[in-house]
Amino acid sequence: MEETHRLRLEYSPHLEPSFAVPQTCLLWFREGDRKNWKFPYAMPAIGRLANGQQYLWRMHPQRDRNSVHREGYFSLDSVEAPESEEAVPSADRTLVEVVPITQPIADFESVLLDVRLDCAVVDTTLLVAKDCLHVLLRSFLSLSFFCRGARLDFSKMRHKGLCEAYVKDTTGPPTGYGSLGKGTRIEIGRILYHSVRHNVWQGKRLGGVTEARQQLTDALVTRRSSLLLAGPSGTGKYTMVKSLAVDHNYPLFEVRGLHFIRSLPGETEAELRKIFQRLEHFEELIDDGRPILLLVKDIDMICPKNSAKKGEDSSNISRIASQFLALIDQYLESSSNLVIIGTTSCIENLDPRLRRPGRLVKEITLGIPSREQRIDILRSFESDSTFTPAQLEEMAHRTTGYVGAELQLLYFNVTRERDRRNLSFQDALTAAQRKHRPGALRNAIGLVGEDRSLNLDSFGGLQQLKTLLRLCVVQQLKNPARFRQLGISPLKGILLYGPPGCAKTTLAKCLAAESGMTFLSLSAAEIYSPYVGDAERLITRVFNEARMNAPAAIFLDEIDSLVGNRGTAGMSGTGVSVNMGVLSTLLLEMDGIGQAEQTASLLSEDAKRVVVLAATNRPDMVDDALLRPGRLTKLIHIPAPDEQTRVEILRKTGEATPFAPDVNLKRLAERTERYSGADLTNLCSQAALVAATENLSAAVVTMAHFEAALQDVRPSLTQEQIDWYYAYEANKRT
Numbered sequence: 001m002e003e004t005h006r007l008r009l010e011y012s013p014h015l016e017p018s019f020a021v022p023q024t025c026l027l028w029f030r031e032g033d034r035k036n037w038k039f040p041y042a043m044p045a046i047g048r049l050a051n052g053q054q055y056l057w058r059m060h061p062q063r064d065r066n067s068v069h070r071e072g073y074f075s076l077d078s079v080e081a082p083e084s085e086e087a088v089p090s091a092d093r094t095l096v097e098v099v100p101i102t103q104p105i106a107d108f109e110s111v112l113l114d115v116r117l118d119c120a121v122v123d124t125t126l127l128v129a130k131d132c133l134h135v136l137l138r139s140f141l142s143l144s145f146f147c148r149g150a151r152l153d154f155s156k157m158r159h160k161g162l163c164e165a166y167v168k169d170t171t172g173p174p175t176g177y178g179s180l181g182k183g184t185r186i187e188i189g190r191i192l193y194h195s196v197r198h199n200v201w202q203g204k205r206l207g208g209v210t211e212a213r214q215q216l217t218d219a220l221v222t223r224r225s226s227l228l229l230a231g232p233s234g235t236g237k238y239t240m241v242k243s244l245a246v247d248h249n250y251p252l253f254e255v256r257g258l259h260f261i262r263s264l265p266g267e268t269e270a271e272l273r274k275i276f277q278r279l280e281h282f283e284e285l286i287d288d289g290r291p292i293l294l295l296v297k298d299i300d301m302i303c304p305k306n307s308a309k310k311g312e313d314s315s316n317i318s319r320i321a322s323q324f325l326a327l328i329d330q331y332l333e334s335s336s337n338l339v340i341i342g343t344t345s346c347i348e349n350l351d352p353r354l355r356r357p358g359r360l361v362k363e364i365t366l367g368i369p370s371r372e373q374r375i376d377i378l379r380s381f382e383s384d385s386t387f388t389p390a391q392l393e394e395m396a397h398r399t400t401g402y403v404g405a406e407l408q409l410l411y412f413n414v415t416r417e418r419d420r421r422n423l424s425f426q427d428a429l430t431a432a433q434r435k436h437r438p439g440a441l442r443n444a445i446g447l448v449g450e451d452r453s454l455n456l457d458s459f460g461g462l463q464q465l466k467t468l469l470r471l472c473v474v475q476q477l478k479n480p481a482r483f484r485q486l487g488i489s490p491l492k493g494i495l496l497y498g499p500p501g502c503a504k505t506t507l508a509k510c511l512a513a514e515s516g517m518t519f520l521s522l523s524a525a526e527i528y529s530p531y532v533g534d535a536e537r538l539i540t541r542v543f544n545e546a547r548m549n550a551p552a553a554i555f556l557d558e559i560d561s562l563v564g565n566r567g568t569a570g571m572s573g574t575g576v577s578v579n580m581g582v583l584s585t586l587l588l589e590m591d592g593i594g595q596a597e598q599t600a601s602l603l604s605e606d607a608k609r610v611v612v613l614a615a616t617n618r619p620d621m622v623d624d625a626l627l628r629p630g631r632l633t634k635l636i637h638i639p640a641p642d643e644q645t646r647v648e649i650l651r652k653t654g655e656a657t658p659f660a661p662d663v664n665l666k667r668l669a670e671r672t673e674r675y676s677g678a679d680l681t682n683l684c685s686q687a688a689l690v691a692a693t694e695n696l697s698a699a700v701v702t703m704a705h706f707e708a709a710l711q712d713v714r715p716s717l718t719q720e721q722i723d724w725y726y727a728y729e730a731n732k733r734t
Helices: 031-036 130-140 155-160 208-221 237-248 266-284 312-334 372-381 389-397 403-423 424-435 463-478 479-486 504-515 534-548 559-564 575-591 643-654 664-669 677-692 703-712 719-734
Strands: 019-021 025-027 043-051 052-063 070-074 095-100 108-117 151-153 162-172 184-192 227-230 253-255 292-297 338-344 362-364 495-499 520-523 554-559 610-616 633-637
Touching: 108 130, 108 575, 130 184, 130 495, 151 633, 155 162, 208 227, 208 237, 208 362, 227 237, 237 253, 237 292, 237 338, 253 266, 266 292, 266 312, 312 338, 372 389, 372 403, 389 403, 389 424, 463 479, 463 495, 463 504, 495 504, 504 520, 504 554, 504 610, 520 534, 534 554, 534 575, 534 610, 554 559, 559 575, 559 610, 633 719, 643 664, 664 677, 677 703
Parallel strands: 108 184, 227 338, 227 362, 253 292, 292 338, 495 610, 495 633, 520 554, 554 610
Antiparallel strands: 019 025, 025 070, 043 052, 043 095, 052 070, 108 162, 151 162
């Protein structure tokens, strides 16, 4: 094409945009240019946009009455030229150039098209066979011209179900541009059901669901069997089905539970019948033996489990469920290509009749991802190496209980926090996690917020005990393979006993924080309820939440007051049945028997990594069934601090309370015999209070202040108490 025939446009911000949509444009140019170049009526031309897209138009000029420098050009079609393949549709869509086509436009002899249908709105009453598609395409393209490789946009007629077509091959005019005539033969190559350009689902990598995707592929491609996808919200049920349908170009019809519910009796059943009749007509339309997927989201809303309640609502639900089951039986028997996929987040609420053989044959469960699966999911978000592999592993380690959707949200929020606020990775991750907690923990009972500053070294003393706990709990979580090589099973329970105020509760919190476990804390006051069965249900719920967010630690404070001992006189009285029920439930849950089968199927590989940490001042009041191996396996005595331990506790407390150089920690340790850790902390606080009383601007605490505080703070332990715990420990060893 000659350069003199090109009209280059420059966008002016003071004027209205020169391009709005592919069908309409406003051209601004000088008076001399308009006189030298006249656009004939219905002139074929190529319009190029700033983003690189090119369209084939027939331009229809119309003089603007309000300006001598503007003319409006309206095209009757939207045909995208093949040169637009590399364009970015979301970029600037301003018209920058118009190139007229001077060669004559003749009729094609034959045209081969790939046609895309929208399954959501396809009109099966209009398109009853492929011949109807030929007629519809001819009517749409009667006034258009195009070339090989062009994309024909039918978005204006999308309500008929026809979205777009791709010109794969043409025969006829040597110029390459042509139109449809009466003698032009239209051939349909492939029928597409998903967009092939700029489709986010095309080849989308899903992390952490490799096994489930393989099972789904085998069920759909090989066996063509209907199935049920179960799992918590956000685990990727819909995403997995959608990406598989796009990859294999399967027609996908979507139905969401209760979206077709009508107010009058019988109308909902009629809507259900229309859905399946539409599928039957569509199968006759394509007639290529391809599986037709019907995705029923939240299928438990259509077929809920029958309840014992009677009434009008119950009868309506039963009638709808029966109609749905009858349609499944009818169409699965009559059609070999129909595949029904149901998804649910509450499989326990699903009607058992739907899960029998012959209906939803296979069940695939997407559970809470394990640590390895979370790493794989996070890697699937990586496009430009935003984070290092070590950072992704750290993120996976700190995101216990997060599902795929929550991990995606957290990943991009960490990226935004780091870039916008110029934070380090650790600070950005901490800030993002404060805003976005996993859904499984939002209503968790007894959840203790994570404090990354805590670890086993946060309090002084007990070095031998810290080493033991790091080996038994922390290292088993970080390196489970090393322990499996020796045949060592994960530790299930630890009982911490000792005098009051000796850091049993603090030790449990620090252990959970250092190991990165979810920490759930319970006491008798939180569990017991005036209603029969509530305490047992609460314990079952806490254990299920711990398994879903494993690795986790369940801390049972004052366990002796929670369950008692069946062999003592304390179990007689009106509370016997309640204590017995709570104890029985606790024993079953610790053995893993109490969890329901449908709940167990949703759990990750980490679900077995649940540690029960119990604390008590009266170990003799704990039932013997809890103390056997496999439950509270490890009994750890937290003794009253000896002299060296008291020195370490005072030194650790001195990191927060500034001591003067004259403070002799060894002398203080000698004078604080029978002081517990809580007593020593209180002693330092009272000494600081004495210093503030004397001088509010005091910067340090002196030995004199400690002397004054020792007059008020007395030891809370007796020698008889200390000796009793040592005797109990010796008795257990023998």
